[in-house]
Amino acid sequence: MEIQTPYLLFLGDAPDALAAKVAMGIKQWHPEYCVGQYRMDTCQADCQLPDLDIAAAKAAGAKTLVIGVANRGGIISPAWIDVLKQALHAGLDLAAGLHNRLNAIDELVDLAKSLGRQMFDVRFPTQTFSVASGKRRKGKRVLPVGTDCSVGKMYTALAITEVLHQRGLKATFRATGQTGILVSGAGVSVDSVVSDFISGAVEELAPANDADHWDVIEGQGSLFHPSFAGVTTGLIHGAQADALVLCHEPTRTHMRGTPEFALPDLKTCMALNLTMAHLTNPAAKFVGISINTSQLAESDAYTLMATLEKEHNLPVVDPFRQGVERIVDQMLAL
Amino acid sequence: MEIQTPYLLFLGDAPDALAAKVAMGIKQWHPEYCVGQYRMDTCQADCQLPDLDIAAAKAAGAKTLVIGVANRGGIISPAWIDVLKQALHAGLDLAAGLHNRLNAIDELVDLAKSLGRQMFDVRFPTQTFSVASGKRRKGKRVLPVGTDCSVGKMYTALAITEVLHQRGLKATFRATGQTGILVSGAGVSVDSVVSDFISGAVEELAPANDADHWDVIEGQGSLFHPSFAGVTTGLIHGAQADALVLCHEPTRTHMRGTPEFALPDLKTCMALNLTMAHLTNPAAKFVGISINTSQLAESDAYTLMATLEKEHNLPVVDPFRQGVERIVDQMLAL
Known part of the structure; x- marks a missing residue:
């Protein structure tokens, strides 16, 4: 799973800074991945990045909108769907690590498919793996x-x-x-x-x-x-x-x-x-x-x-x- | 997952006794679960149970045909499909523990659905589980x-x-x-x-x-x-x-x-x-x-x-x- 950078960090309607912990982590460790943040009107978190709308983020080179917020329950909120659809329309991929899947939301799946966009649900591996060999390896x-x-x-x-x-x-x-x-x-x-x-x-x-x-x-x-x-x-x-x-x-x-x-x-x-x-x-x-x-x-x-x-x-x-x-x-x- | 007993043990085209190891295990530990065995013409294994066709097994009270044979590769063989369909038609459920799923074979899925039969792929849990609590329990x-x-x-x-x-x-x-x-x-x-x-x-x-x-x-x-x-x-x-x-x-x-x-x-x-x-x-x-x-x-x-x-x-x-x-x-x- 390789997610395209740079990112637009989606802080959504985060009620406090803790709710945007994932976005904060990305900003702290990889500021060079972050072209800006997207905050809805009620957002109470701030990653100290430029506030960009979808068009501005695209113009700034963003490749992926990353959901960096976890609301109570840890699920993708219906209140976010319009913004996520705008991002897909603008040519961004989506990435999330929440309990439900972007890929289980029909209107996003259909739109992403028609536009040739990718949606990464990083909590759920999509690969199949082999049984470990235990063989010693270099490095x-x-x-x-x-x-x-x-x-x-x-x-x-x-x-x-x-x-x-x-x-x-x-x-x-x-x-x-x-x-x-x-x-x-x-x-x-x-x-x-x-x-x-x-x-x-x-x-x-x-x-x-x-x-x-x-x-x-x-x-x-x-x-x-x-x-x-x-x-x-x-x-x-x-x-x-x-x-x-x-x-x-x-x-x-x-x-x-x-x-x-x-x-x-x-x-x-x-x-x-x-x-x-x-x-x-x-x-x-x-x-x-x-x-x-x-x-x-x-x-x-x-x-x-x-x-x-x-x-x-x-x-x-x-x-x-x-x-x-x-x-x-x-x-x-x- | 609770599979209905008694069973008809399906030995299929087992090339030797080892290939029918699962059927042998069922017979050894739960002979009372076994009304008979179904062997195809080329079968080289024998659980020392009555050889029954599907109709005879049904008449003897069988509830489930259990695939008790593993061919090379451990998959459900195309050569078995006709017998499995006969079993569904006769009112038997199916159970298997192989690498591919009964529930991934379209013609079986469609038939089982139309007949109201169940197909158990016991290698693949269908339940969701909770994270362990570690709480001590009785027994x-x-x-x-x-x-x-x-x-x-x-x-x-x-x-x-x-x-x-x-x-x-x-x-x-x-x-x-x-x-x-x-x-x-x-x-x-x-x-x-x-x-x-x-x-x-x-x-x-x-x-x-x-x-x-x-x-x-x-x-x-x-x-x-x-x-x-x-x-x-x-x-x-x-x-x-x-x-x-x-x-x-x-x-x-x-x-x-x-x-x-x-x-x-x-x-x-x-x-x-x-x-x-x-x-x-x-x-x-x-x-x-x-x-x-x-x-x-x-x-x-x-x-x-x-x-x-x-x-x-x-x-x-x-x-x-x-x-x-x-x-x-x-x-x-x-």
């Missing part, structure tokens, strides 16, 4: 893994990719979830792949590459999450990562969505991730710990990170506060 | 796990179910693969479930039950298989098994389909399975080891099992040679 790979879901794995992966690029090194971010796909324009939503093919999909997503090329694979879920550990296991095996980064949110009181389940301690979590990773890459090592300290005061955050650094003898950073330079140093020293 | 559950794929997990589960029934205990076999579904008439092919829902599908397949009821859940894959461990992980977490049985084939030289991967030793394999199982059931324990010794001479088989029994301090049996009584004793002693 280097790094994979963030988590104590829990939503602890900063995508952010960490994107930050690592950026640092590698800044240093002039060969690196590709490999998205495995809908937000990552919309941020980067390509990828596979692995939690939507049929379970026989999880590892195979990741082998295909991050294929053999130059010996000095890094694939930075977005992590998913957690081996300690009772709902999603199957996805995480398949992803780890398919990734054959050389380097693992542990991601953690220190104020989380239980596994996301499952109040009966406590978070693992970091040592236990790293040990099990290594056990699983070693099956397909016996040389896999942790190269750092990435802590999302957004819920902590600055001084508490730095105290915590210093303690963890001593305890685990690895670089410990908050990618948002400090960047991931030190983790990348450790990766490159492998 | 007892036992799960065979393997050093590899195809080492006897289904056979072991069916044998355990049979012994529990013989002892007058409440037990249900829960099929998780296409052969198990055709053998038992119900289940979910978990390796075909979208990966986000593996554990959720198993929670639904083996729901809360009476405190003294055993769900005997068919295992899939292996935590040590680089292609399928994601499925196995999700299955273990969803199962919340109280009892685990390790299944092993001692002559296997490498993991099935992946020559680069050695089999784990039994201790390592049991330890990782326990680690994973303890996430959703901290009390999970191994209650036995089930060895498929079909490739060994009898004396070698018994010597091996005696050695393993001493080493692991658990009942070690070949379910085919000795039955699983001793494993069931250990389960019930938990």
Whole structure:
């Protein structure tokens, strides 16, 4: 799945900035993909991009309108359809990562077909994949893994990719979830792949590459999450990562969505991730710990990170506060 | 998915007994489901059931024609279509577990629809599942796990179910693969479930039950298989098994389909399975080891099992040679 850039970011009728989180992510990580934003009258979010109507976006070179907003329920809103149709008429493709599909809305399907436009529902893979071979492949790979879901794995992966690029090194971010796909324009939503093919999909997503090329694979879920550990296991095996980064949110009181389940301690979590990773890459090592300290005061955050650094003898950073330079140093020293 | 019994077993043009393995399994485990077999002129397999044509099968009470044969390629053969249409006309449903779908063959779909018949493609779940909650549920559950794929997990589960029934205990076999579904008439092919829902599908397949009821859940894959461990992980977490049985084939030289991967030793394999199982059931324990010794001479088989029994301090049996009584004793002693 390769979505044409640049994008017009559709913020629709977002009731607040959080609702436009996907658009914000695209703007943050790939400002060069974004020619402007489209906001309806009631929109309360702002990506600080030029406000463009469809014709102006087309004139500015936009190839795809990306739905960067999630309303309550996470579905494509009937209130958006007119704008989406205008975009198709103007020659733009559409992309969305919501729970229902652009390709399930008849009037959009018919119009896109008659105009020769593409509509990408990035949550739903359209490819078929092979069963994983487990065969070792060339190139280097790094994979963030988590104590829990939503602890900063995508952010960490994107930050690592950026640092590698800044240093002039060969690196590709490999998205495995809908937000990552919309941020980067390509990828596979692995939690939507049929379970026989999880590892195979990741082998295909991050294929053999130059010996000095890094694939930075977005992590998913957690081996300690009772709902999603199957996805995480398949992803780890398919990734054959050389380097693992542990991601953690220190104020989380239980596994996301499952109040009966406590978070693992970091040592236990790293040990099990290594056990699983070693099956397909016996040389896999942790190269750092990435802590999302957004819920902590600055001084508490730095105290915590210093303690963890001593305890685990690895670089410990908050990618948002400090960047991931030190983790990348450790990766490159492998 | 609940397939109506009794069955007419369709052996088609099976070139040898192995090709009719699914039919043989149904006959072995549920002879009471089988009113007869249908063999085409060139059929070389025999389930030792009355040979019935469609009209005779209907008269004998058959509700479903089950395709119990897999030709090379595992697809529904054009040579079978006439018989399948006769069966629909006679009022039988159809069931198959092959790579292509009965429901993708237009002439069968149209005919089944016009006659109000059902066609079950058991490899492809038609339900949607919820994400697993991980919430502990009542009832007892036992799960065979393997050093590899195809080492006897289904056979072991069916044998355990049979012994529990013989002892007058409440037990249900829960099929998780296409052969198990055709053998038992119900289940979910978990390796075909979208990966986000593996554990959720198993929670639904083996729901809360009476405190003294055993769900005997068919295992899939292996935590040590680089292609399928994601499925196995999700299955273990969803199962919340109280009892685990390790299944092993001692002559296997490498993991099935992946020559680069050695089999784990039994201790390592049991330890990782326990680690994973303890996430959703901290009390999970191994209650036995089930060895498929079909490739060994009898004396070698018994010597091996005696050695393993001493080493692991658990009942070690070949379910085919000795039955699983001793494993069931250990389960019930938990």
